[in-house]
Amino acid sequence: MPNSLARNDVFLGSILERYERFIENGNMEVVGRVFHSKATKNSVVSYSRGRDDRRPQEVLHMGSYNYSGLNGHPQISQAAIQAIGEYGTTSSGVRLLNGTCDLHLEAERRLARFLRVEEVLTFSSGFSANLAVLGTLCRPGDVVLSDMLNHQSIVDGLKLSEAKVVPYRHGSVKSIERCLQGLSTEQRKFIVTDGVFSMDGDLAPLPQIVALARQYNAFLIVDDAHGTGHIGPNGRGTPAHFGLVEQIDVLTGSLSKGLPGVGGFVATNRRTANILRIGSNPYIFSASLPPAVLASIIAALDVLEASPEIISELKSKTDYFVARLRAEGFNLLNTQSSIVPLLTYDEDTAYGLAKALHEQGIYVNPIAYPAVSKSRARIRINLSANLTYEELDFSIAQITQAGRALNLLQNGQA
Amino acid sequence: MSEEAFIAYLLVLVVGAVLIEALILAARRSAHWQPREGVTNLLLGITNLVVGVLFTAVNLSVYTYLYEHFSLGLSFDGFAANLLFALLVYDLLYWINHWAHHRLSILWCNHLVHHSGRSFNLTTAVRIGWLGNFTVWLFFLPMAMLGIALEYYLLVVAAQLIYQFFIHSSMIPELGVLEKVLVTPSQHRVHHASNPQYLDKNFGCFLVIWDRLFGTYQAELEHLPVSYGITTPIIHEHATGYLNTFLYLPYLRTAFAQVGWRAKWRVLLGGPERVELADNAERAAFATRASHGHWVGFIAPTLLGFYLAMQYPALPTSSAVITAAVFLLAANAAGLQHRSARAHGAFNAAVALAQIAVSGLLLLESSEHAYLLVAVALSAAGALIHPLLQRSPSRAEHTPT
Helix, strand or coil, X not given: CHHHHHHCCHHHHHHHHHHHHHHHHCHHHHCCCEECCCCCCEEEEECCCCCCCCCCEEEEECECCCCCCCCCCHHHHHHHHHHHHHHCCCCCCECCCCCCCHHHHHHHHHHHHHHCCCEEEEECCHHXXXXXXXXXXXXXXXXXXXXXXXXXXXXXXXXXXXXXXXXXXXXXXXXXXXXXXXXXXXXXXXXXXXXXXCCCCCECCHHHHHHHHHHHCCEEEEECCCCCCCCCHHHCCHHHHHCCHHHCXXXXXXXXXXXXXXXXXXXXXXXXXXXXHHHCHHHHCCECCCHHHHHHHHHHHHHHHHCCHHHHHHHHHHHHHHHHHHHHCCCCCCCCCCEEEEEEECHHHHHHHHHHHHHCCEECEEECCCCCCHHHEEEEEECCCCXXXXXXXXXXXXXXXXXXXXXXXXXXEC | CCHHHHHHHHHHHHHHHHHHHHHHHHHCCCCCCCHHHHHHXXXXXXXXXXXXXXXXXXXXXXXXXXXXHCCCCCCCCCHHHHHHHHHHHHHHHHHHHHHHHHHCHHHHHHHHHHHCXXXXXXXXXXXCCHHHHHCHHHHHHHHHHHCCXXXXXXXHHHHHHHHHHHCCCCCCCCCHHHHHCECCHHHHHHHCECCHHHCCCCCCCCECHHHHHHCCCCCCCCCCCCCECCCCCCCCCCCHHHHHHCCHHHHHHHHHHCCCHHHHHHHHCCCHHHXXXXXXXXXXXXXXXXXXXXXXXXXXXXXXHHHHHHHHHHCCHHHHHHHHHHHHHHHHHCXXXXXXXXXXXXXXXXXXXXXXXXXXXXXXXXXXXXXHHHHHHHHHHHHHHHHHHCCCHHHXXXXXX
């Protein structure tokens, strides 16, 4: 009986308690809201199951991971439709058995060329790409230095690996160095970090990390899920942004954010790629990407390679947006990307602000514990390249108005 | 026909054709009607022309020297035969020259200026980086060594200028059977595309036979609309000096960052895809309206360029040098963005004053083309006053265009 599962278990019981509390105080309404349209900048969204009144609301979508704005691009959609016509809706298999079609090879080859690496593997999801890399390459006996704010998939992957995990203070080069200094040179060690941190919007200090990795003989793994199609020349990601592509040993990424598909990828040298292809469980035992997704990725790379101004304009718009919001008095932490965290400190204010903005026609994500620390709840705004300056102005006006109503701006300072 | 006369006719042709096309594009509300870029193109074009005429003496004297001392003497009976031979040889050398300027980073660093525009119209034809004047001529020296006389070389160059000018058009469709033999606007649109399937194709000058022979031919595909520009992001799209030079430093930096001399040479002699462009090395300047290099500042150097192009043989050496120096400074400073509005204002004021001073000095010397000098002085004064007439930055437009 499902109910008895929770009744006798404290951990599962506490999860259910939180759920019931959320429904009670109304915060559940803005969690898991439902999209009734394409998830592009003008979307139709309704409150989630937490509320009875679920009228669809037209909103300006400012919580999307689609930084490049390519979701719905006619050339890309057309490529996907054509692929379905030619290949059907599924690959019906796993890569090493009957699940590889020529689109898989083409997509991996194009990604490798785009990212300027030797080889790329694709996975069913970015989460499993991280599990694959960390679960296979890091073994018991290895030491892995991991940023405290790394994505949960890295934390879980490291658990799988059974390696010794040494967390370092977020973005702190000194902390990394201190951890490295205690280890012997023969000790096999890794440094793992997100490229772009998805909650704070800041970048890992890659140049210094690369220098340390070289000095102390550590392997460097970067999770660039929020970097591809977002920063770097032509959207080539965080390593390209810093000009350090060759110094990264393994780069993992996502095909569902800047690139308009779903899935994950790993970009690395040929030997490591071969190890992962025949030795990592998520590659061997998980269904391969469907043809439509692969065709979308290839078409998206065509567009990104041909039009570097998509990403350049995203950066200009972000700079403008961030400057205006800071001038109003909001605390945007140290964002260096198009992910803009707007601190509300208090969890209820975060959900209240998200709700108020939903009513005013702006979709943003409320972020609270456990994704971030309890006293630093926030709403998270993600900008995409296809937003116009008029839409940005509109959203700034709405956010300022709602923030003022919730007493977020006191005496001109948050 | 004297060189000055030819240049004068060329300028009239270019300006006339550009104006007519502009009227048509504007009337049709075409995507290629981008006046800001058009103004930038004209300034880039006149800068290239001025540097070209100043350098032409060197080019021609080397050609003549080689023709007189190292020629194989391949000459034919009759004007037509010699001209045809010159055309064919020039056409092949042009393909090689053009291919090299795309596939060798050091040459691409300059040639990218021509491809960097987002619109495609007749002004794109003159959007040329002036450093190319020092690299392109080398590829045609074999003509002298084959024995092609200077007059034929000059005739073919003139023909190339005019032919290549008119193929930079988005309005002329595919030309049927001509596409098999001649270089056409449709093929040239593909050449200017940044779509992966269209990159590094259609290098020809008059005849497309070399592209077909060497495997670099690509027809314009109906299902694949051309996306104009280059695949490298450009931070300051309308800053003429920046466009002419921005890739050189990353090119050298990437080369010398490689470990070992073989890797260094591979980048130095390799293609542009090897050049690493790190985002954080360049930061857009303080974004107020004043910093975006308003197009008003482009008019004076363009007119000064016209003056130089038409008047240079008659100028005394000292005046020519001073005018050329001021011109080059003003032409390359146009559109630059500075870190502070104050630095921007001071720099632009200095450039404007220099142009006013030079036009005044030249007016004192002679009255030839005085109307141009008056126009330079007036537009430079306008560029000086213009920032003071603008509203405060808080109400400024945020788009650089």
